[in-house]
Amino acid sequence: MDRDKLLGLYRQMLVLRHFDEMCLDLKMKDLIMDGFHPYSGEEAVAVGVCTNLRPDDAVISTHRPQGHSIAKGSTPRQIFCEMLGRRGGVSQGIGGPMQWIDTPNNFFCGSIVGSGITIATGIAMAMKREGKGRICVCFFGDGASNTGSFHEGLNLAAIWKLPVIYICENNQYGEAMPVREFVSVYPISKRAASYGLEGVMVDGNDVEEVLAAVEKGVTAARSGDGPVFIEAITYRTRGHYGGDPEYTYRTRDEVEWWRKKCPIARCKARLLEEGVEESVLIALEQEVVRELESDLAWALEQPFPTVEQATDHVMIPLAEGGRLK
Amino acid sequence: MTGSKVKRITYCDAIREALREEMKRDEAVYLIGEDIGRWGNLFGATKGLLQEFGPERVKDAPISEAAIAGCAVGSAVMGMRPVVEIMYIDFITIAMDQIINHACKYHQLSCGTVNVPVVFRTQGGVGMRNSSQHSQSLENWFVNVPGLIVVMPSTPYDMKGLLKSSIRNNNPVIIIEHKSLYFTKGDVPEDEYVVPIGVADIKREGTDVTIIATSWMVLHALEAAEKLAKEGISCEIVDPRTLWPLDKETLVNSVSKTRHCVVVTEAPAEGGWSSEAATVVTEKCSGDLKKPVKRICGMRTGIPYGKIEKSVVPNDEWIIAGVREVLE
Ligand SMILES: Cc1ncc(C[n+]2csc(CCOP(=O)(O)OP(=O)(O)O)c2C)c(N)n1
Numbered sequence A: 001m002d003r004d005k006l007l008g009l010y011r012q013m014l015v016l017r018h019f020d021e022m023c024l025d026l027k028m029k030d031l032i033m034d035g036f037h038p039y040s041g042e043e044a045v046a047v048g049v050c051t052n053l054r055p056d057d058a059v060i061s062t063h064r065p066q067g068h069s070i071a072k073g074s075t076p077r078q079i080f081c082e083m084l085g086r087r088g089g090v091s092q093g094i095g096g097p098m099q100w101i102d103t104p105n106n107f108f109c110g111s112i113v114g115s116g117i118t119i120a121t122g123i124a125m126a127m128k129r130e131g132k133g134r135i136c137v138c139f140f141g142d143g144a145s146n147t148g149s150f151h152e153g154l155n156l157a158a159i160w161k162l163p164v165i166y167i168c169e170n171n172q173y174g175e176a177m178p179v180r181e182f183v184s185v186y187p188i189s190k191r192a193a194s195y196g197l198e199g200v201m202v203d204g205n206d207v208e209e210v211l212a213a214v215e216k217g218v219t220a221a222r223s224g225d226g227p228v229f230i231e232a233i234t235y236r237t238r239g240h241y242g243g244d245p246e247y248t249y250r251t252r253d254e255v256e257w258w259r260k261k262c263p264i265a266r267c268k269a270r271l272l273e274e275g276v277e278e279s280v281l282i283a284l285e286q287e288v289v290r291e292l293e294s295d296l297a298w299a300l301e302q303p304f305p306t307v308e309q310a311t312d313h314v315m316i317p318l319a320e321g322g323r324l325k
Numbered sequence B: 001m002t003g004s005k006v007k008r009i010t011y012c013d014a015i016r017e018a019l020r021e022e023m024k025r026d027e028a029v030y031l032i033g034e035d036i037g038r039w040g041n042l043f044g045a046t047k048g049l050l051q052e053f054g055p056e057r058v059k060d061a062p063i064s065e066a067a068i069a070g071c072a073v074g075s076a077v078m079g080m081r082p083v084v085e086i087m088y089i090d091f092i093t094i095a096m097d098q099i100i101n102h103a104c105k106y107h108q109l110s111c112g113t114v115n116v117p118v119v120f121r122t123q124g125g126v127g128m129r130n131s132s133q134h135s136q137s138l139e140n141w142f143v144n145v146p147g148l149i150v151v152m153p154s155t156p157y158d159m160k161g162l163l164k165s166s167i168r169n170n171n172p173v174i175i176i177e178h179k180s181l182y183f184t185k186g187d188v189p190e191d192e193y194v195v196p197i198g199v200a201d202i203k204r205e206g207t208d209v210t211i212i213a214t215s216w217m218v219l220h221a222l223e224a225a226e227k228l229a230k231e232g233i234s235c236e237i238v239d240p241r242t243l244w245p246l247d248k249e250t251l252v253n254s255v256s257k258t259r260h261c262v263v264v265t266e267a268p269a270e271g272g273w274s275s276e277a278a279t280v281v282t283e284k285c286s287g288d289l290k291k292p293v294k295r296i297c298g299m300r301t302g303i304p305y306g307k308i309e310k311s312v313v314p315n316d317e318w319i320i321a322g323v324r325e326v327l328e
Helices: A003-028 A043-050 A066-072 A076-084 A115-130 A148-159 A188-195 A207-222 A252-259 A263-273 A278-300 B011-025 B049-053 B065-077 B089-103 B139-143 B156-168 B216-229 B248-258 B273-285 B306-312 B316-327
Strands: A058-060 A136-141 A164-170 A199-203 A228-233 B006-010 B029-033 B058-060 B081-086 B119-124 B149-151 B173-178 B185-189 B201-204 B209-213 B235-239 B242-244 B261-268 B294-298
Touching: A003 A043, A003 A066, A003 A076, A003 A207, A003 A263, A003 A278, A043 A066, A043 A136, A043 A164, A043 A207, A043 A228, A043 A263, A058 A066, A058 A115, A066 A076, A076 A278, A115 A136, A115 A148, A115 A164, A115 B065, A115 B089, A148 A188, A148 B065, A164 A188, A164 A207, A188 A199, A188 A228, A199 A207, A207 A228, A207 A263, A263 A278, B006 B011, B011 B029, B011 B049, B011 B156, B011 B173, B011 B185, B029 B065, B049 B058, B065 B081, B065 B089, B081 B089, B089 B119, B119 B156, B139 B149, B139 B173, B139 B242, B139 B261, B139 B273, B149 B156, B156 B173, B156 B185, B201 B216, B201 B248, B209 B216, B209 B248, B209 B316, B216 B235, B216 B261, B216 B316, B235 B248, B248 B273, B261 B273, B261 B316, B273 B294, B294 B316
Parallel strands: A058 A136, A136 A164, A164 A228, A199 A228, B029 B058, B029 B081, B081 B119, B119 B173, B149 B173, B209 B235, B209 B261, B261 B294
Antiparallel strands: B006 B185, B149 B242, B201 B235
């Protein structure tokens, strides 16, 4: 891969990592008021996938959406605000850390495990009808692959040949349950065959590999070949939520083993191999941190929604004749 | 209905006419559900629409209630206007997540920038001896969900006009049809018309007691009123037509006049829409009410199979007894 392109991916992954780590800190300080689900360790998936997308493509994500959202184009400022429940968020602070909609960015997420898989079919159906070659990317976890929505959603997209790219982020755990204990077949990509799809498996900690696999998938989906299923094998190096009792369900050794496979460290090693100066990479990281700190400082100054605003936009007022009180 | 020629059609015909007219009017409207295309729905409500509009507009879906509802939500977000059919309301349990957590939340979460104009058509109630998993009245659940409009028409006229309004509306709507009403007939205008959401209708004028009834219960209330008229008791029958938003004004005006109120619903009483109607009346008409509001509701039981299904839901006799009680 072209050095500058790789450098760009590296920078984006750094944004996601530092954003996440700063959120963990905000959670510890109780400034994030709901559960915060870290994305640390999985950055290569969000970045590798979203780099392939057009702004008018849609992404539907999960209860762990921050990496996907920023990689798709939401600004860290907006997402900090959403985490903090402030008006500057994409859902004006009403959504919180697990559910927001960034309309200009065509980004959706939600906290009900598996639901996005059915909604993606509808988005993709409308896109197919529209005929502009847009696609919908649907992120979900290994745990979500056991929900009814997974099976119903994949079947529907397959029979109707819809332009959806399913990205199963296999981060090894559904809360505290290890994936091997809760799926009947492994790897999960095998399940794709049940719906007539090829299940592609990639190393989700290798941003170049993710990018290449998704690039192929995007081309296929855009050209009308129907859905694409990619399972990215990765690991969340933090708890299920910030501050969970993680060493009750996994060992320190296991976490350490995966930390060595850190997607960012791997990308950095590649860049060094390519002859990029270490000092350049350090300066880049410092710049990312400085920018995020200023974004956070801005976010912390934004107002909270008022109680009156809590009922904004619940419904569209009825047209004349209908009484809505 | 003055000024326009009328025709006599069934409740089922009214559904088909509304769907057909709205599909012709707006390309974005499409139908999705199980057996709505080739089969034309269990009762014939969508018969002929597949032939007329083709498989892209009338989508026969697999038995996948969650996927059907999710697909509708996703496509609505993208500007399409799906009319979903959930064959029996009992099956909506499988699609609750997509309706409650997604369809009814996206507008608010998007700060008003995303609309979810989905209509969920489904049918409930007794009448086909379908037993406990095919005969329920679950409307009470939906009345409790912010962001969702709940429509329950009782006549072909209301059915057609409200379905058209629901399709044109930009909020999610659930429209609950009744299996005992599909083949009842009524007059509808030849000309195009709509019935506004959130406006009740007085189905019979009267002076002694207000009967607030919905869906199939309106027919029972009318029969009860006919019998009571012979004894000189004059019943006013108010059909809210939309359970949410509820037309409190019409309810309250009627009860202020008659000073007696009976609320009739096929669903169980507890935690239900009938308590809401009774409370609204009690709060706003307390000075006028001569007797506490009486509720006549379905029994709190699984609907039994066969001939006895009708014995656990209100009928005209139950309503007559209730009216006598409040007039005593
Ligand atoms: C329908 C539903 N059931 C349970 C939960 C609680 N819950 C939240 S996250 C989660 C684990 C999801 O695991 P997975 O899909 O693998 O995603 P990951 O958290 O690993 O990214 C569970 C059970 C939920 N939010 N929704």
